[in-house]
Amino acid sequence: MINLEVIDDILLKLKNYLQEKQIELVIRKRVYTLAVECLDNIYKHADHTxxxxxxxxxxxxxxxxxxxxxxxxxxxxNIILDINKVKINDKLENLNKLTLDDITILYKKSLTNAEISDKGGAGLGLIVMAKITTQKIKYDFQKINDKFFYFAMQLTIKK
Amino acid sequence: MKTINIASTEKSPKVLFDPKKYIFEMEGNSRPENVRDFFYPIIDTLRDFFEEISPEKKFTDNETAFNFNFKLEYFNSASAKFISDILVIIKNGNDKGLNMKVNWYFDDGDDDMKEVGEDFSEMITFPFSFIMMQR
Incomplete structure (x- = not known):
């Protein structure tokens, strides 16, 4: 099960690994940033399931x-509720259509209008991911039953 | 006069607010467990302080600016929202005649952190000073 201790542990190991391998600073921070946002997303959806x-x-x-x-x-x-599938799909579909400049404009606009949810999310995670990866985001939804989907996502960081 | 002095942790930044020294500083990593609990008191303190100062009195002589130093290594998307709220307070203070200065620090080679600062600066239409740090 995923909890905050597990997330902290993964992030610490990742940070140490990236430092040990002497990965270039920009790449190191991009990988770390994406890892945080991905783990945050998994954690925030976890309580439904x-x-x-x-x-x-x-x-x-x-x-x-x-x-x-x-x-x-x-x-x-991670498992998501059926009611969130359309929302996530629309967001990703839209982000994948945008240029990097458009994503930056969207990011700035979303930052101004963002509201922090009870779970501490600002709804900016996917936009940040699209901005950082600079590549199209690959994703897929697999139906589990009437209530749940399994949401899979792939992000690439190119040197 | 309310001050802020929060020590940094692995997940939250050092935050210092000392109106007598005309300084606000945020340094380190920011992905606090409860982002609202962490940032709300900071934002309330800054808002109260800068809203109460009348432009005629100002907080200092014209030579000295109130310095806002951002020396962030990493922050998550939820923290970005609150950092933008702090920047709006700075911009509003400047608009009413207070001498505000934003210093955005970034590590040598961390082009993304510089770019994030540029995005913030454009967003609030307020110029920042960008300072590269050698570690």
């Missing part, structure tokens, strides 16, 4: 970072 242990064991949260030559790839997966 924590009580449904049979689904969680079959569809556990996923967070994988791979270094492929000089690039990094982050793969995430």
């Amino acid at each position: 924590n009580h449904i242990s049979e689904i969680i064991s079959e569809y556990p949260p996923r967070f994988i970072i791979e270094k492929i030559y000089d690039d990094f790839q982050i793969n995430t997966g």
